[in-house]
Amino acid sequence: MPKRTVLSDTFCPVGRSAELLGDRAVLLILRDLFFGNRRFEVIAANTGLGPQLVSARLKLLESEGVVERRAYQQRPVRYDYWLTDKGKDLFDVLYAMRGWAERWAYREGETGGGPAMRYIHRACGTDVGTAVVCPGCGEPLGYGDLKGEPSAALKAERARRAV
Amino acid sequence: MPKRTVLSDTFCPVGRSAELLGDRAVLLILRDLFFGNRRFEVIAANTGLGPQLVSARLKLLESEGVVERRAYQQRPVRYDYWLTDKGKDLFDVLYAMRGWAERWAYREGETGGGPAMRYIHRACGTDVGTAVVCPGCGEPLGYGDLKGEPSAALKAERARRAV
DNA sequence: ATAGTAACTATGATAATCATAGTGACAAGA
């Protein structure tokens, strides 16, 4: 295709986000990073993306200041990837995506009753459902406030994809 | 490129959302629909996307049940596009994207002081900033609760793009 | 009869993506 038109030359904030987030690979990689998966091979396996795509997107995310590359060992030098503050602040976006999918993207009973991924408010222990404010204590929910518990189906899928 | 790999065969809710939302054109079209722009040509002009892409994505959104096509006049028959309930429920995602961009994607003073797009809580008149819960009255913020006011820069850009 | 409106479809060039295989730098065991 011809060079993608640049969308960041807009004052619209959604347009600016869309430039980065309007990409399946970026979203999947971010998801894995939020789950604490920081290694290249793990991310490639979980997302099902080829190493080239993963490599290209991690470079992009790094250049955007969303991700930081760190050497986690010398000899041989090996790098992994960490979310920066700017990256961690994308939590709301992914959490909103998760909420929408839980409400609309599953067939009846597909996950065996509950949500595909359950989230518990660490502070008070309440199952937050898909709320952005804890239904138990009323606190707004952000990155680090929640503990995720995958359903059995999701757990099995992850095991299947793991390296 | 080869056929995009299908990502919806996952139990991960972010993966399922990413299949639809991980696309710049989809996000931009949704943005326009949330602004109340329902006509094909208006959406094409505002997003800067070609008519083929707009057409293809609207068909996709319709088949996903996110958008509804309605004839707004006979002779000649003309159609426009409306968000369904499933579509309106994507508000949280776009609003989170907007919040992130307002906090991270602008250079100092680029918008002339305030945010690129200001949102006022209809119920209490508070400027909500980028919060998901109204800082004035504590109510969670959803589609319809907010009144958007573009900054001068954004207003000018929209006028420029208009058909 | 001509021009205008608005929702699209057709065409050809280009570049992003995929699957698969390969590389480099080292560690550990035979």
Add this chain to the structure above:
DNA sequence: TCTTGTCACTATGATTATCATAGTTACTAT
């Protein structure tokens, strides 16, 4: 030392989505 293994990547070639531009359809208005 020779082989095997680990892991973060690159290289290659086929495929196809996207872009810009132009055209179509079905009308209304002058």
